[in-house]
Amino acid sequence: MNGKTLLLGQTLGFAGDPFSDGTGAARHDAHGGVLIENGRIAALGDGAGLRAAHPDAQVIDHGRALISAGFVDAHAHYPQTAIIASWGKRLIDWLNTYTFPEEARFSDPAHAADIAGRYLDLILANGTTTVASYCTIHPASVDALFAAAQERGMRLAAGKTCMDRNAPDTLRDSAQSAYDDSKALLEKWHGKGRLSYVITPRFSPTSTPGQLSALGALWAERPDCLMQTHLSEQVDEIAWVKSLYPQARDYLDTYEAHGLLGAGGLYGHAIHLEPRERARLAEVGAALVHCPTSNTFIGSGLFDMAGLVAEGQRIGLATDTGGGSSFSMLRTMAAAYEIAQLRGHALHPAQLWWLATAGSARALRMQDRIGNLAPGMEADLAVIDLASTPAIAQRAARAGDLWEALFPTIMMGDDRAIAATYVAGRPIPRTNA
Structure with a gap:
């Protein structure tokens, strides 16, 4: 205006x-x-x-x-827009049955542009004005979302999702291409208008140690960027990580050992954390992102809001669409309240509203610009x-x-x-x- x-x-x-x-x-x-x-x-x-x-x-x-x-949504997957509310799977089944087949479609720039515009219009209609989103391995999926956000004047953070194992052939890159693509996209979009690039390894099971190290090296070169990934969402996922990284002290160590732990890190879910992990996350000032509708929908567990807050953890709130079952941060606040109740703690409306606005902005290191x-x-x-x-x-x-x-x-x-x-x-x- x-x-x-x-x-x-x-x-x-x-x-x-x-x-x-x-x-x-x-x-x-x-x-x-x-x-x-x-x-x-x-x-x-x-x-x-x-x-x-x-x-x-x-x-x-x-x-x-x-x-x-x-509202500020600190963790979402815009490519999963069309598969939101798909029936009844655990995390790994969800990825193989719904997510990976849908993400493969984003090799088509026209499909990526269509979903990007649809997704942003849906969240704007729900009062969300900033989101941190995963894209797919395809650079065109990143270009589509940033272009759609730029057209709407939105502040947005996003990045190319990197995977070089335990994914279909059509959705695997390599350590080198993950580094090269991410760097090129970062240089193209980061800081352009209201856009921020986020270095994005999906999670340790779908990245080799070499790929995690390559992305850790990129983050060391560009510490002005955020880094987003997943951490300790489900107990069977944690067991899988231990089998893939037998030398690691815990799940967080698979990131820490490769340069992917820091103040600009966004760690989605963070439900089943070990004491060492909690201490290190608090020590470095990383952000934990609570995804309550996803945690209940996929049966992941109950986030320890009260305990983590007491430790001084930096916490954001997120829909995690499409594993999350709603585009609405109102519904997300309601689910956060319900999960806290199950853990014996009643979140006050002021705390819920703060999490969905200023708290998530703080998690994204954007509290000086948005969220209040x-x-x-x-x-x-x-x-x-x-x-x-x-x-x-x-x-x-x-x-x-x-x-x-x-x-x-x-x-x-x-x-x-x-x-x-x-x-x-x-x-x-x-x-x-």
């Missing part, structure tokens, strides 16, 4: 981490305003005061809807209707405070709760994706 735009409604941001600072870290204004200029938040505060101070601003009044930072409402931040926003369905509306009507009003939307909300999505201050029209 050109000039100034003033959004009016309830506003919710964070001055700190509600896990460590309590719910007082949240900043709620029941009659707030967000002033946007040049794609960024120029001011935040009382709506009437901002309106009086900026009479030249275009005003968009969202009424009683809640204006928040857009604050002056200077990029104006990626989600506007939430707190009465989007009759069931939600009747519960929210009895709420005594913001959290009672918001929690029904967390537990029962879907894309109908997203009244509007803004990317760099620009409203995103609804599509039929």
